[in-house]
Amino acid sequence: MSKEHRVGIADVAAAAAVSVTTVSHVLSGRRPVSERTKAKVLRVIEELGYRPDPSARGLRTGRSHAVALVVSDVTNPFYPLMAAGLQEVLQPEGFLISVCVAQGTTQDLDSVIGHLLNRRVDGVVLASLNAQDRHFNDITAAGTALVRLSGELDPRFGDIVRADDTGGMADVVAHLLERGYRRIGLVNGELDSAPGRLRLAGYHRALREFGLDVDEDLIVTGSFTRTGGASGSHALLNLEPRPEALVCGNDLMAVGAMDAIRERGLTVPGDVAVTGYDDIEAASLVTPRLTTVHNPAFEIGRACARLLLDRLSGTPSEGVREVVLPQKLIVREST
Amino acid sequence: MSKEHRVGIADVAAAAAVSVTTVSHVLSGRRPVSERTKAKVLRVIEELGYRPDPSARGLRTGRSHAVALVVSDVTNPFYPLMAAGLQEVLQPEGFLISVCVAQGTTQDLDSVIGHLLNRRVDGVVLASLNAQDRHFNDITAAGTALVRLSGELDPRFGDIVRADDTGGMADVVAHLLERGYRRIGLVNGELDSAPGRLRLAGYHRALREFGLDVDEDLIVTGSFTRTGGASGSHALLNLEPRPEALVCGNDLMAVGAMDAIRERGLTVPGDVAVTGYDDIEAASLVTPRLTTVHNPAFEIGRACARLLLDRLSGTPSEGVREVVLPQKLIVREST
């Protein structure tokens, strides 16, 4: 109890009666160590409570063993789940995971990325919607690994992980068709976003697979918000004959659709069925509970983590990869 | 374009025609530097894109410049907001913020804390509900700064930041009383949790301030869930005369209360008013939109950050502190 000396690798070596070299090799496994000494060293490490200093290690190896997840919207429940997926894979490997919000002017994307590069993170998962080529470039130019969500695959700009929006939307529409609905309206969100385009494609695909023609009048485009959903729905509900079901671009829009339907004295799903997309928490709290598509946020996080890990631990890049994860239809009460 | 040499402080010194010492002091400000050279050095830093290596710095200073936020529930939208608050204060100071989930068995609290101590984070904000004294102890014993959410103030275990649950609940009840409601039921959650106890106290306080007696029959205790809210509400709605308003322990319970009311063919707020607590996203998506109390998650995050910063940057501790933040009543359509 003399000095508050931080226990270092040398102390371990001394206590285990081996050399520093050996202790280091027990930890890294870069040189064979006999089972007996390995056990002894590990026991001493335990006893002394030795923790290798990440700074010293990082200084020597050039890796910070830290990665970041950059998101653009704090309130979107998708991101925390994704972060948990990242954590599950990366924490056991000793990585520190930083979640950064880039929204508004206070912490814009540029300053967040600048901060992360200053901190020398080893990799970045860019889940921010408002990311530009410039940002991808800044990151890769700094020699930092990059994984993106959605976007076009570009050999310069790292791997991509995304959910199969098209397939998910096709499943929803197919579900309605199987239940006998035929006149199915689509209340979609912005078409200049990847989800907007891909989900529209899924709508088309399902109808095609059932041998049905697409009636363009049944498709409206608005914004991915509650009010966007309401106004789009009103437009469709004015049609004659009235659609039997409204497929919405996301859950928020679906809530708006239910507002519109209720406003006209109609019921869900009695008069009109409604579906959402994303499976946010509110989807199961609303009455009736919403049939929707679950976005595998957790699995997406894990996939990102594994790509990052590959990049960081291994051989130099072998081109960029794209991982597409399936989505899952959740049937509740609104259809 | 010869070698991919990482630019270090020595390169900056050379390019600016000053010594390493001076560059370092420009950055740290621990020694006066003339405006002229300071400007020159900063310009060169800019031109060369010099970024001080955090590992080297950390090794030398003994600080990782990283802090962690530990949460127990990924799906709780409170936490991301809090994280954003932390980020606002800490990122400009160069801190890396790691958000860790400790839930389930995969990543239990012990392993998460162990991980963070291994990583030598400078401070931890422990927002995990299932934290024990043992955990506080592990953290402080490692010399790591600690800030907790709720709990009893203990000189050994760091500062505390919390919201004024009692005051918030008193505001809700006062709001109802002002609108003329008199027979007000309380559908509360678990009493062995801090929110449960504090919110109950707020209910009492408001009635007392209006000079009214508390009718114990109007208070039921269940769990902080939708079904908990529903069953508690049913119990109260069976009373004769029926309560005019149901004050709920949180928003989820309020949704359950609305289920129960609707199930009996009654309307909100026509027959019975309902209030929630926490102001989760769903509170404004539900019909009618819920009157509730907004938990200042963002401000809580900032407060935690400032406490941490004080601890880390300054003079050794001056005892522990407790910060209590006010909550805000949000009046919507359910009252």
Place this chain on the structure above:
DNA sequence: GGAAATTTGCAAGACGTTTTGCATGCGTCG
């Protein structure tokens, strides 16, 4: 113009780990 105050340089040690080439000791196999 001279004294005082301010600014800058020098040089080297720490911080704790990883890495490496070479040497040594030991057991085993043929």
Place this chain on the structure above:
DNA sequence: CGACGCATGCAAAACGTCTTGCAAATTTCC
């Protein structure tokens, strides 16, 4: 018995930054 393979030790050089006491150079002030 000689050779070989394996486990380990040694010593030292990085990695990039901060710190520091003292001396030299420069500026500021009367």
